[in-house]
Amino acid sequence: MLAELRKHVPAGAKTVQAAFEDLRPGERHGLIFAAAALHWTNPEGRWSRVTALLEPGGVFASFGGPVQLADPAVEDAVRAARAPFLESDEVPSADGTPRGHDMQWPGTELQRSEWFTDVQQSVIERRSTMSSRDYVGLLSTISAYLELPTSEQEQVYSRILQAVPERVEIAADIIVHLARRRCEQ
Structure with missing residues (x-):
């Protein structure tokens, strides 16, 4: 994602690739974004850390969303x-x-935060068809599967491969949240 971003920003723009916990306050940035990983960060102090890393008026962006099978019968088979x-x-x-609420997390927390303003949520609809193996590969990036012991991961992936057709249609909408750090008083 960083390589793609670099294609679209001025050559002099500085980009930093780092885990959230590895970024140290002191140097501030105009943009900080989390791509489908914010739920892995420690909730205690999450927003104060983001605020400390953002310059006044800087933007926090979060991208993520659920992956669902478009066919309810196939979804039932996977379940x-x-x-x-x-x-x-x-x-x-x-x-x-809850899913389906007008504003999803983390937008809900950003709206309640004293440090952010101009909180926006957008949904980018994404539909695709992929092979059953690619679908299982996609599942292997989802937190619930990553947290399983390796032996159980192999078993569940095998069971899912047997349960789905050769090609599956997925709905993988991206939910984008943007929030601007309030300027210091």
């Missing part, structure tokens, strides 16, 4: 295949906001 290992493969909202 049954993963049931011995996972009740659900959804990433729960960090603040309990």
